[in-house]
Amino acid sequence: MTDKKKDVLRETDDEARLLARKLVRASRYAAIAVIDAETGHPNASRVLTGTDVDGVPVILISALAPHMAALRADPRASLLFGEVGKGDPLAHARITLKCHAEEVARDGDMHNRIRQRFVTRHPKAKLYVDFPDFAFFRLVPAAVSLNGGFGKAYAPTADDLIIASPAMKELAELEPSGVAHMNTDHKEAADLYAKAFGKSKKSGWSFIGIDAAGVDLACGDELMRVDFPQPLAKIEDLRPQLSALLRNAREIT
């Protein structure tokens, strides 16, 4: 990196880290860049995305797509997250991750967990998730480039996107029942969170994921990420943390 390039980078602060996490964790899709297995040519395509409980992006792809062969031959990949709305496309925040792809073996706890989280986020994926030519890959971030709009370039670390908590494994086991419980007994919390922390004017939000660093919400096509102030240190902190968020949300709205 030249000195000139360093000059244009802002120091990564908490706001930038939060934006980086939201762009990845609330995404529906990304552009993935891979190196073509046969020609070595770079290739860009669109993939549906989710995250694993440790914040690592996951994708579900078909062996018919060229990126599957590419990733199996060379696990280096890049993901570009960030939706473009009205106005200048370059004024909208986006984030590029350089990643190493790890194919998820079809049997085992990791596959079950990733599958469960992914189809909760993308219900239509249930139609093909179990087809034999489909596979999940974890795309473990190695380097990050965040662009929050003109003059707002940051270089967060890969660690800034990773969720580390001693409660992670236990929480993952609890997640399906926890999500169901929240949607059955505390559905109003999702709307309140979305209104307070995401300025949503919609109602009908539901919980689609709970991990050690926060919750994922959905309303139709729209996804939202609400991060806890700190990742949970132990599983017993989940309930008080959700209640604290709710009190906070009620104060804001």
Next chain:
Amino acid sequence: MTDKKKDVLRETDDEARLLARKLVRASRYAAIAVIDAETGHPNASRVLTGTDVDGVPVILISALAPHMAALRADPRASLLFGEVGKGDPLAHARITLKCHAEEVARDGDMHNRIRQRFVTRHPKAKLYVDFPDFAFFRLVPAAVSLNGGFGKAYAPTADDLIIASPAMKELAELEPSGVAHMNTDHKEAADLYAKAFGKSKKSGWSFIGIDAAGVDLACGDELMRVDFPQPLAKIEDLRPQLSALLRNAREIT
């Protein structure tokens, strides 16, 4: 390509070719995949896009962006076009081009032409287009992969995206005054084209480009491409062709 992959490809028909051209020619932006100059890692980022008069995509990028160094070291790149709207992101059409990047020298007719077309498409780019660290690249397509949504995969040829016409050079010289003339004396034609051929309900469309294969329209952030039934054989065909489109548009609307 395996037989299985071939099986899922549909035969490229005129409708697919039209969709491919619209995705590229009416784009505001794309994801670009390049190979990092230092590490060889693929990298995905967002770029504003336009087209040259021959239909070749062009980008305007800064030397501060990593893709400039990448393209100078290895001209192989891939562009992913196609905006995502409501519903499943994979139900929205997109196209991947494998390209070879050619940097556009800063002086000369080609630069003037590309610059003029680009800033007409992206007026805000006037603010930085002449900065010394910015440069245009033509991204000449070598291979194409079109995905019109589930089960609608096509492999058009690079030639399907290229505009070939003996009138191209003359038209390029006429373009700035032609665009100005259409917007001054025939502005209603833009709205009519947009309504008839793009089902637009907006008014206030204007002409931003004219080439041998059709016209580019804009209304705020929105772009639209209207292709002629055939590329013009000679420059004298432009006026009758625009009039024929107008009659056609009046019949439809």
